[in-house]
Amino acid sequence: MDRADLRYAAYARERLAAMPPPADAEAFALAYNLLQLAYLLVTDLETRIHRPRGWTLSGFRLMFKLWLLGPTRPVRLAEISAMSRSAVTNAVNTLERDGLVRRRPDPGDGRAVVVELTPAGQSAVREIFTEQTRREQEWFSPLAPGERDELTGLLGRILAARPQDVP
Structure with a gap:
């Protein structure tokens, strides 16, 4: 966030605290950040x-999942990607x-299909994964390794306890 965003967040939090x-x-500040x-x-x-490269982050996320999981049904990709089937x-x-x-x-169900990476897709994912990892490391460099683990755990708890009407 630039300084204007930080000033706005502090101002809004202060105003809400008085209401x-x-x-x-606190919930506002956490959600806002x-x-x-x-x-x-x-x-x-x-x-x-x-x-x-002509990609989207969503497309990369699907390819990354296929890289880790191997051939996967589209419905499973939707479930683990927080994306709709369409x-x-x-x-x-x-x-x-x-x-x-x-x-x-799908070898286990002739009516279904699985999606898999092609050799070109595997090569592309490996290349882009390296670049994206470096950028993610830059983003999270202000945190010590223990802080990164703690934040990851806290966010995981929030995700696991999300409202039941959220897919």
């Missing part, structure tokens, strides 16, 4: 790493068009 419930200055970080991080990764289908269509993934029948 009666249900105003919650998480949203700002997420927006800036996604924008940075998209503009510096993925867009110059968003996964659209991303897979684009990646398939670009020769980075392919669909094939």
Whole structure:
């Protein structure tokens, strides 16, 4: 965040702290900072790493999952990516068009398909993973390793306990 964003966040938190419930200055500050970080991080990764290659961060995330998991059904990719099935289908269509993934029948269920990386896709993921990892390390360098672990654990707890009506 630039200094103006930090000043606004402090101002808003102060104003909310003076309001009666249900105003919650701490929840606001946490959500505001998480949203700002997420927006800036996604924008940075998209503009510096993925867009110059004609990709999106979402497309890379799917390819990364396929790199780790191997051939995977689209429905499973949607579940673990917090994406809709149609968003996964659209991303897979684009990646398939670009020769980075392919669909094939699921050996365990002839009616279903799995998506897998092509050799070109595997090579691309390895290359981009290295670049994205370096950028992520820059982003999180203000934190000591123990702080990074602690923040990761706290965010994981929040994600695990999210409201039940959130997919």
